[in-house]
Amino acid sequence: MNRTLIRKAGILAIIPILVFLGAFLASAEASGVLIRNGNPGGKILGSLDLQPSGMIDLASIMDLFKLRASMDLMGDRMDVVGQSGSCRLLAGSPLVLSRGLFALLSAPVRFSGAGLSVPLDFLTKGLPGLTGRFMEMDAANSILTVGNPGTGVFSGEKAEGLTRLASFIQRDQYVPEKILNPAPKGLSVVVLDPGHGGRSIGAKGSSGTTEKALVLSVAEKLRRRLEESLGIKVILTRTADYFVGLKERTAIANNNNADLFISIHANAAFRREVDGIETYYLSLGSGDARAMEYARVENEALGLKGGPEDEALLEAILWDMAQTSFISQSRDAAALIQESLVAGLKGNDRGVRQAPLAVLMGARMPAVLAEIGFISNPEQEIKLNRESYQEEVARALYNAIEQYHRGLLRGEIQGGRP
Amino acid sequence: MKRFLTAFILVALVAAALFAAFLLGKHLRTGKTPGERPGDLTGLPQTREVDLYFADPDGQRLSIERREVTGENREDLFARVVEELLRGPTEGNRLRTLPETTQARTVYFRDGTVWVDFDAAIRDEHPGGTWTEVLAVYSIVNTLVENFPEVDWVQILIEGVQSDTLAGHVDISGPLTSRVQLLSGEWE
The missing domain is CATH 3.30.457.10 (Copper amine oxidase-like, N-terminal domain)
Known part of the structure; x- marks a missing residue:
């Protein structure tokens, strides 16, 4: 009795060692995957390189x-x-x-x-x-049998039909980071988004300053600083005065695997005395109506068939949800930017805010929108027009991004991409 | 050119499909029936005290002004309320939320949703600015949803079509519901 127990324990003890050894060997060889036909004596079909x-x-x-x-x-x-x-x-x-x-x-x-x-x-x-x-997949030996x-x-x-995906979305499990748990890593790609452009002029000052021109100038100055001092890759969603759609802007960031998306805007109000600085990140529950609609149609057993309409609706929901999993990093980035802008420009602090901003919704990375000042305020407009003041705005934004970068490296800010 | 045309047709089809799916969904909504709701004003001339949502002098939060509004029936009452919003505030240094020159082309109510169709001025004459746009959109939405229990959602249209945004920032592509926290300057 005792003897079998000891023997069993011995065998059990060996298993982790074997697993460890297997994993070690596999990791040593994991530079490619061999593709093999599943028939008896199946031949090798080819191999795939593992990056x-x-x-x-x-x-x-x-x-x-x-x-x-x-x-x-x-x-x-x-x-x-x-x-x-x-x-x-x-x-x-x-x-x-x-x-x-x-x-x-x-x-x-x-x-x-x-x-x-x-x-x-x-x-x-x-x-x-x-x-x-x-x-x-035989992971230990890196062999895929077909x-x-x-x-x-x-x-x-x-799943049968779309049910599972909808309930999956509702349970708020669309959280890649939780699954990935990446190691601390700094920024390598930042996308700067100068707001408006082309026919979308944005806000206008009383002496003719346009938001679209101002924010492009600030974005270019910021790009220079980031490239020179931080050595990271910077991409602008537009580099001149032309129209770029809101979804296109985030698509550019998604395509380039950006680690941070910063939309730069200038503010306006109905009263010219209003002034100050605001930074935004996306409010949760944006696109609620669509998601609720989807869940409701499903609950009423209409049965989504997985046809093109359902898929279009589903994609719209996924687009709405893309940013949800990055909300906490977006909040961190927004707080750093707001603090730095207020300190650097000695501006009136109107706070970090959440809003259902279309340009942030599809971003699959931390994403914020900075309102650098009110061009509807004549005094502010004069300041914002000065090259030297624009440099100060760029420097304040740079400082915040650098802090965010350091925070990522020290593991104080979770996330970034694997 | 041909490819562009195909792409355009595709985009239009997808938009139409989304819209149709949404309408279908609304149509099949169960629960409250209009007859049981308080404040059902169908067909009756009505005078009501309503809370109009404007902005505070600093453009930070929504701020309420009470006003008496009369309409010939429910839809007309909603239209009059929107007109009052467009007329702007009259007291307390409050700020208007919508451009003075804007006009509402039609106001339509069905199954808990008010569709308000504005002319292009709401977009072209809006000063811009993220929060100014938030306050513009939710002055309309809050006013209609908070004053009328039969209204759950507001869909804003510009020149008869759904738009992604009003001034380039805030998502208005779908139906929206009220955000009372904006009275204290917060989203939630």
């Missing part, structure tokens, strides 16, 4: 499995089509959508100039539905 980040270049998967892909107009989502199905990938999101079903990947899909990369588990979660083949045609389906949450 140091643990991601795989989607183009290499597409080559190997004969998939096609198309990018949408906005350029921050991609439809991948295979022999037996299609799925949609969203830049910066860990969701794979397929006819109302979804799978949650272990890391967000990344879009970059070099193409698109996906985490390893895309092979077992997304690929079966595209190829119609069962996929099994089944016969007709054996694979999209391995989303085992």
